Amino acid sequence: MSGLLIRICGKVQGVGFRPFIWQLADRLRLRGEVCNDSTGVEIRLLQPVNVELFIEQLQRDCPPLARIDSINFDSFDWQTPPLNFTITDSRQGRMDTQIAPDAATCPECLHDINHPGDRRFGYAFTNCTHCGPRFTLIRAMPYDRSATSMAEFSLCPQCQQEYLNPADRRFHAQPVACPHCGPQISATLQSGARLASGAAALECAVAALRAGKIVAIKGLGGFHLACDATQQNAVLRLRERKQRPSKPLAVMVPDIGWLGQCSAEGPQSVLCGILGSPAAPIVLTAKCAMSPLCEAVAPELDEIGLMLPFTPLHHLLMQAFQTPLVMTSGNANGCAPVLTNEAALLQLGGIADLWLLHNRDIVQRADDSLLRVTPHGNEILRRARGYVPDAIVLPAGFDNQPPLLALGGDLKNTFCLVRGNQAILSAHFGSLTRSDIAGQQQQAIAHFQQLYDCTPAVVARDAHPAYVSHMQAESPGIQIIDVLHHHAHIAACLAEHRWPLHGGKVIGLALDGLGYGVADDKTGALWGGECLLVDYLHCERLGGLPAVALPGGDRAALEPWRNLLAQWQAFVPGWQTRPESHALQNYPWLPLSRAIAAGINSPLASSCGRLFDAVAVALGCAPAQLTWEGEAASRLEVLAQRASGISHPVTMPLQHTPSGTFLDLATFWQQWLDWDAAPAARAFAFHDALAQGFAALASYHAERMGTGTVALGGGVLHNRLLRQRLRHYLAHLHVLMPQKVPAGDGGLALGQALVACARLQCSAALHSATSISSGFNNKDSHD
Numbered sequence: 001m002s003g004l005l006i007r008i009c010g011k012v013q014g015v016g017f018r019p020f021i022w023q024l025a026d027r028l029r030l031r032g033e034v035c036n037d038s039t040g041v042e043i044r045l046l047q048p049v050n051v052e053l054f055i056e057q058l059q060r061d062c063p064p065l066a067r068i069d070s071i072n073f074d075s076f077d078w079q080t081p082p083l084n085f086t087i088t089d090s091r092q093g094r095m096d097t098q099i100a101p102d103a104a105t106c107p108e109c110l111h112d113i114n115h116p117g118d119r120r121f122g123y124a125f126t127n128c129t130h131c132g133p134r135f136t137l138i139r140a141m142p143y144d145r146s147a148t149s150m151a152e153f154s155l156c157p158q159c160q161q162e163y164l165n166p167a168d169r170r171f172h173a174q175p176v177a178c179p180h181c182g183p184q185i186s187a188t189l190q191s192g193a194r195l196a197s198g199a200a201a202l203e204c205a206v207a208a209l210r211a212g213k214i215v216a217i218k219g220l221g222g223f224h225l226a227c228d229a230t231q232q233n234a235v236l237r238l239r240e241r242k243q244r245p246s247k248p249l250a251v252m253v254p255d256i257g258w259l260g261q262c263s264a265e266g267p268q269s270v271l272c273g274i275l276g277s278p279a280a281p282i283v284l285t286a287k288c289a290m291s292p293l294c295e296a297v298a299p300e301l302d303e304i305g306l307m308l309p310f311t312p313l314h315h316l317l318m319q320a321f322q323t324p325l326v327m328t329s330g331n332a333n334g335c336a337p338v339l340t341n342e343a344a345l346l347q348l349g350g351i352a353d354l355w356l357l358h359n360r361d362i363v364q365r366a367d368d369s370l371l372r373v374t375p376h377g378n379e380i381l382r383r384a385r386g387y388v389p390d391a392i393v394l395p396a397g398f399d400n401q402p403p404l405l406a407l408g409g410d411l412k413n414t415f416c417l418v419r420g421n422q423a424i425l426s427a428h429f430g431s432l433t434r435s436d437i438a439g440q441q442q443q444a445i446a447h448f449q450q451l452y453d454c455t456p457a458v459v460a461r462d463a464h465p466a467y468v469s470h471m472q473a474e475s476p477g478i479q480i481i482d483v484l485h486h487h488a489h490i491a492a493c494l495a496e497h498r499w500p501l502h503g504g505k506v507i508g509l510a511l512d513g514l515g516y517g518v519a520d521d522k523t524g525a526l527w528g529g530e531c532l533l534v535d536y537l538h539c540e541r542l543g544g545l546p547a548v549a550l551p552g553g554d555r556a557a558l559e560p561w562r563n564l565l566a567q568w569q570a571f572v573p574g575w576q577t578r579p580e581s582h583a584l585q586n587y588p589w590l591p592l593s594r595a596i597a598a599g600i601n602s603p604l605a606s607s608c609g610r611l612f613d614a615v616a617v618a619l620g621c622a623p624a625q626l627t628w629e630g631e632a633a634s635r636l637e638v639l640a641q642r643a644s645g646i647s648h649p650v651t652m653p654l655q656h657t658p659s660g661t662f663l664d665l666a667t668f669w670q671q672w673l674d675w676d677a678a679p680a681a682r683a684f685a686f687h688d689a690l691a692q693g694f695a696a697l698a699s700y701h702a703e704r705m706g707t708g709t710v711a712l713g714g715g716v717l718h719n720r721l722l723r724q725r726l727r728h729y730l731a732h733l734h735v736l737m738p739q740k741v742p743a744g745d746g747g748l749a750l751g752q753a754l755v756a757c758a759r760l761q762c763s764a765a766l767h768s769a770t771s772i773s774s775g776f777n778n779k780d781s782h783d
Contacts, residue, residue, distance in 0.1 A: 001078045002047045003032070009040040010069035011098040011390065014143040016129030017041055018087050019171040020063050025085040028054060035088040036142055046082055064130055065103050065278060069393065087166055098391050098422075099135055099143065099451065102220050102366065104280035104310035106131035108169065113312050114319075119158070122199055124313035125183045125360070129173045131278065132311075135389055136221040136364050137175060141451055145174040149361040156181035183360035185313065188341075190349045201356060206320045208354045214238050216330055216344055216352035220311060221366025221385050221427070222337045223330025223344050225351060226252075230323055235296040238326060241351040243333035247628035248298035250282045250305040250368065252327045254318040262306060262324065264288045270373055279386025280310035281369035293324060302638045305370065310386075313358070329367065336436040339365055364447060365440055366427045374720070376727065377739050381718055382746060383414070384427040389448070391422040392741075392750065394757075395494070397501025401757050405445065405456040407469040408749035409485065409515075411629070412715075412742070413437075415445055416749035418757060419454045423495070425741070425750055432468040442472070460756035462488070462748065464516035465524075481756040485515025485748070486530050487539035489713030492751030493743075494536065497736045499711075501536055501758060506707055506736070507698045508532035508539075509726075512714030512744065513557060513609035513629075517541065520659055526550070528607030528714075531661070531697045533705055536758035542701045543660035544694075545611065546570075547604035549596045560613035560622045560632045561587045567614040569596055571666040572673065580673055583618050608690075608716045611665075612636060615686045619679045630715070637721050640683035644721065648685035649675055652693030654700060661700060663693040687721045695729030702733060711736040713751070715744030 008017075013036050021034045021043060032045040045054075055071065062068060105113075109131055112120045120126045127133070140147040155163055159178050162170040170176045177183065179198075187195040187204035196204050205215050209227065212234040217224045225242065227234040229251045239245060251262070256276060259267040264286035274283055282305040287298070298304050307327070309315040318325070330348060331337040338344045339362045344355060370382040380387070394401065404418040413429040426448065432438045449455055461473040463482040473480050483491075490508035499506070510530045517527035518541070529545030549566040550556040556563055565584055568575040575581055596602045612633040616622035621639050622632035650671045652663040668689060672682065698710045710733050717723055717738060727735060741747040 001081045003076050003078045004045045004047055004049060005074040005076050006043040007072045008068055011067040011100055012041045014100045014134050015065035016063040017066050019166045022085060022087050022166040024057055030085055031082045033082060033086045033088050046078060065100055099138060099389050101135050101386050101388055101390055102133050103131045103278040105312055105315060110315060120178055123179050124185050124316055125177050126312045127173060127175050128169045130169060132175050133220050136362055136366050139363055143174060148174050149363050150175050153177055153182050183358050185356060185358045188355040188357055190345055192345060202316055202320060205354060205356045209321055213353035214351060215354045215356055216348045217356045218358050221362060222339060224327040225330050226325045226327055228323060229297055229326045230292050230294055232294040232296050235294055235326055245627045246299050248301055248305060249326045249328045250307060251293060251297060251324050252307050252309060253324045254322055262288055262291050262293055275308045279369060280308055281371050281386055282307045284372040300635055302641060334434060336434060336440050337365060379739050380742055382428050383742060388427040389424050391424050394421045394423060395498045395500050398757055403454045403456040404458045404753060404756055406460040406749040406752035407472055409462050409745040410467045410469055412745040413441060414746050414749050416753045417448050417452060417454060418753045419452060423750055423753055428746055438468055458756060460752040481759055483752040483755045484517055484539055486510035486517060486527055486532060487755055488748045488751030490532060490534045490711050491536055491754045492741055492747040493711045493713045493736050493738050495750055495754045496738060496741045505533055505535045506709040506711045507702045508534040509694055509698055509712045510714045511608040511716035514605055514607055526603060526605035528605055528609060531701060536754050537762055543662050543697060545606040545608060546662045546665060547606045549602040550605050551592045551596050551602050553601050553603060556610060558626050561617045563610040564614040564617040565589050565592060566596060569593055571669045580618060619683055636683055637719050639680050640687050640721055643680035643684040646681055646684060650685040650689045652689045654696055661697060688725050691722055691725030692729050695726060709734040713738060713743055717743040
């Protein structure tokens with residue numbers, strides 16, 4: 001008998017899609033079967049069937065964690081006509097479907113853990129097909145329980161019944177468990193001595209937190225270090241032990257009602273929707289003046305990072321504690337986050353007072369994601385838990401790509417795996433200069449390749465020869481493609497906005513700290529504030545910030561006063577006689593000044609980040625030594641926001657030279673120093689003049705090059721005020737701004753991947769054209 005075959009691709013495994021299809025078929029009285037296969041979900045229906053109605057309801061009522069990318073139809077013949085509709089076993093094959101990210105506790109499971117009559121009342125590992133761990137516990141595909149870290153927990157009869165019942169929301173929920181058969185929590189001392197288990201362990205943790213102590217908590221993709229966010233002494237103790245003097249700390253609030261107390265933005269619907277979404281990220285929001293959170297949580301900043309509980313364990317903890325908790329990454333200063341109980345007891349021994357552990361393994365690391373809500377949409381600063389490994393569909397023209405790996409950069413590292421028409425961007429790893437972090441990254445690369453059955457023959461990397469990621473690519477038999485740092489930044493933005501392979505060139509503004517570029521003589525150069533003419537294949541520098549010395553090389557990124565000295569020595573003649581020179585008088589500027597003049601350990605760089613550092617020092621809002629990247633720039637932005645919107649006489653006019661068009665920093669410094677205004681006004685004037693200068697530069701070259709599109713990239717774009725002013729001054733052009741992929745180095749790997757794919761396609765096309773031409777020439781010669 002005739003049948004209809006429907007193949008559905010997308011995020012359709014491990015999200016309750018098959019039971020949803022079963023229920024839909026039962027409701028419509030259809031006969032057939034559904035199964036998982038290597039490409040997604042396959043549905044076979046007995047004809048005749050009202051296909052339009054079936055597809056309409058399928059798309060309308062799709063499970064909350066599912067995403068349909070494509071639906072294809074074919075016909076076939078049933079050898080034995082089905083009598084009803086069934087769910088059949090997964091079909092093996094080369095894996096070509098998507099893996100679902102971990103998802104925050106759904107309302108139904110939250111009800112279960114809070115309902116005294118439910119058998120999962122108070123159980124910290126409650127989940128169903130609509131929520132719970134996915135990515136962080138999967139060992140292999142297809143996604144079955146035996147291929148996860150839940151394999152060692154045998155289902156009890158009641159859980160087994162739920163697992164096998166298509167009408168139950170726990171049907172084939174691979175992490176399904178209950179207090180009788182699933183993982184358990186325990187409260188432990190560093191010695192390994194267990195103080196309590198289950199509910200009593202939670203009580204131990206709450207008592208320790210109330211006493212101002214620090215508790216290490218094992219979560220989904222790693223550990224948190226937690227303390228009472230309203231106790232100044234507790235937070236300062238955490239900072240001292242973790243050696244994290246001032247970098248802001250994330251805070252978990254018990255429920256959405258706390259937004260009104262902790263955020264100046266209050267319980268906005270957009271903010272609530274993101275915090276309560278399945279991804280449940282940390283969201284940056286404006287501080288509330290009357291907030292119960294202590295100042296030590298985010299000192300000298302005007303934003304606070306808030307999140308809601310995202311696992312049953314966190315819900316139970318926050319319900320018992322009823323006060324916001326600091327939740328920062330579980331690692332010692334400079335070390336990779338711990339993933340095992342043994343490593344947590346060892347590495348966090350000098351930090352935590354108590355460990356709240358469980359006995360389910362973390363297979364894959366996933367830090368908390370971080371984003372900001374803006375008037376122009378959400379901006380992701382760190383893409384990890386809740387978003388990874390969601391695939392990014394490649395733009396038009398990038399079909400059927402060969403397996404390719406892009407290694408990203410050395411800071412805020414992520415890597416990217418490309419196959420077919422999809423890019424899978426990894427979670428955040430951090431600095432690869434730490435061997436333990438690089439080790440976690442290498443393990444994750446191997447894990448991704450095994451999960452997706454994808455062995456790349458091509459590796460894209462940053463062109464900087466001294467990068468760890470650059471050297472990682474050196475392997476026999478692998479084709480290596482070097483990509484300029486800022487080309488990758490702009491290509492990542494283009495990819496996010498689905499700019500086609502043959503969409504033409506755009507003007508790119510790449511604003512960050514440092515990246516490897518190319519000088520006029522084709523030797524290496526250090527870029528950081530560039531205007532570029534870009535497509536996926538090409539990157540031509542048109543101008544930007546002028547190159548200035550980095551006194552002491554890498555030390556300039558840690559000691560911002562060095563950058564002020566370099567700026568003034570380059571652009572402010574006689575700066576020592578100016579009253580503002582006191583900003584440098586307490587530093588050993590004279591020997592460094594001589595080193596700059598002699599070119600000793602003072603490489604030239606057009607860094608936008610170091611310009612921010614210089615202005616921050618001049619206004620007295622930068623520390624002598626930074627303890628986290630962007631510290632001086634963030635304080636400068638906070639100062640500028642206090643005067644946002646004022647008029648000022650400061651500009652950065654364009655300066656045309658034979659080698660390009662550059663912002664005139666000599667004029668800027670002269671106007672800025674001569675303007676008698678309050679520090680906040682001068683801080684705003686700098687941001688505004690920089691935005692206006694870069695917008696004028698982009699507009700000038702857009703007109704010259706005949707393009708109306710400007711794409712932006714680089715970590716400096718995480719500055720809210722600069723981003724806003726750039727939008728204002730570029731409003732007459734089509735502006736592409738990073739949002740779903742981090743503007744900083746967390747998005748580099750995606751850009752590298754797209755550049756490499758474009759080069760491979762161009763090379764293949766040239767080879768094909770040459771072969772055809774050669775064939776004609778051979779034919780002619782034979783004739």
